[in-house]
Amino acid sequence: MKGTAFLKLDTPALLVDLDRMEHNLRFMQEKAALAGVRLRPHTKTHRTPAIAKIQEAMGATGITVAKLGEAEIMASEGLDDIFIANEIVGPIKLERLKRLMKRVRRLAVGVDHPVHVEMLSRAMEGEPFFLDVLIDVETGDPRTGISPGGATLELARRVAGAPGLRLRGIYTHDGQSYDAETIEEVRAINRQSQKRLLETADLLRRSGIPVEEISVGSTPSLLVDGIEQGITEIRPGTYVFLDADQAQLIGTTAYCAQTVLVTVISRPTPERVVLDAGTKSLTYYVQDKGVTRASGHGRLKDYPDVFLDRMSDEHSSFDIPVNSGLAFSIGDKIEIIPNHACPTTNLHEFIHGVRNGRIEVTWPVLCRGKSQ
Secondary structure (H helix, E strand, O other): OOOEEEOOOOOEEEEHHHHHHHHHHHHHHHHHHHHOEEEOOEEEOOOOHHHHHHHHHHHOEEEEHHHHHHHHHHHHHOOOOEEEEEOOOOHHHHHHHHHOOOOOOOEEEEOOOOOHHHHHHOOOOOOOOOEEEEEEEEEOOOOOOEOOHHHHHHHHHHHOOOEEEEEEEEOOOOOOHHOOOOHHHHHHHHHHHHHHHHHHHHHHHHHHOOOEEEEEEEEHHHHOOOEEEEEOEOOHHHHHHHOOHHHHHHOOOOOOOEEEEEEEEEEEOOOEEEOOOOOOOOOOOOOOOOOOOOOOOOOOOOOOOOOOOOOOOEEEEOOOOOOOOOOOOOOEEEEEOOOOHHHHHHHOOOOEEOOOOEEEEEOOOOOOOOOE
């Protein structure tokens, strides 16, 4: 379909504005270079090896994935420096992890509990190589992660003494930045999170435990704030496309690269516009609160003050604002900026890369559904 006008695509269709995506990639790569840190982008946003290769070609040092299934696909496509920023649990996954290690140049996984260390060490028994481990440290986002300071030190000692494992370092995800009420609060969260991680790394080093990597993440923090001296790696994901939530943070949709092309299929009332894309094509996700909270379930690219206000499996709709002068007819095609890029990508088989109104490339979303 190369060279075809994107408006000729059947809908719903996932689009990426290549100029905007490349701008976003350059922005974060330059930010990492200026700070003297490595960029290891989280590929859960695009789930596409071809885009991961573009990120590496622009200077990224390896990739981050969320799940073992994503890592397996990325490895099969030639990406060979992978960090699985998650805990790997259970005999099935541990066997898969061992097989994956033999296919890549460099691999690491996360741990936040002694049980993880024991499981991984037992799995590595008899293997001729070591598995790299990073300790998942909770710096304010109550998801996974061990407490910073003494608890991390104790776990680090276990990793350092475990056969078959090598401690690469520590990492965190300051996901609480999404809930911050102001940009200043996002910046404060970022600085506090990095400070806690750096203090923990210093504690480990003073205790005789080497720390090679101090890795931080979260797109909001890295869009609007800096990188503290001593951090070695950043792992943003959503920055590649941005979305309606990130647009709330930065105050513009001008850099939102991902859209879903949809068709107006019904005008049942004078104000209501019904589209052919519902929760199977657009994420239903709505951020609960904070500076990244966008209204509705997505916004119109060409009319960014208009949000989708209703959504079901196969339909979504919006009401034309009173006195707006907007008009939509059955058959019209519209681009929707999703609230959250990551789950939206996972709903589509292909990404159509668009430049100057025409399809330049079509990528298969090879990691689609790879959540095991």
